[in-house]
Amino acid sequence: MRSLLLIQASLIVVGTAIFSVESWQASISFVAGGLVMLANVLILSAICGGLLRKKLIALGVAIIVSKYALLGFTIYKLMSISWFDHVAFMVGISLFAVAAVIYSMLTPRKFSEVQGHA
DSSP, X not given: OHHHHHHHXXXXXXXXXXXXXXXXXXXXXXXXXXHHHHHHHHHHHHHHHHHTTTTOHHHXXXXXXXXXXXXXXXXXXXXXXXXXXXXXXXXXXXXXXXXXXXXXXXXXXXXHHXXXXX
């Protein structure tokens, strides 16, 4: 998980440099999208790892639902800012998919793990 987060953070830095050529609004919007997704993944992994291991399913579901309500509110507030670049923000959010693909290509897997016989 740490490697995936490092890849995501590295892509945010590279993307920020690229978007800073266009405008500071696009650059900040891109960083906001990347950080929102990074925080989302961190919180989700902490919730799933901690609560589900202790078999507190109902509490975990309640926290996840609350997290998505907060995430929706945050995105709504960011989108309502007049100078905020929506396209750069969406690119920042979708950057996690790119990080996941890069992580999967860099992580060696055994054939037995792929077949489900781990």
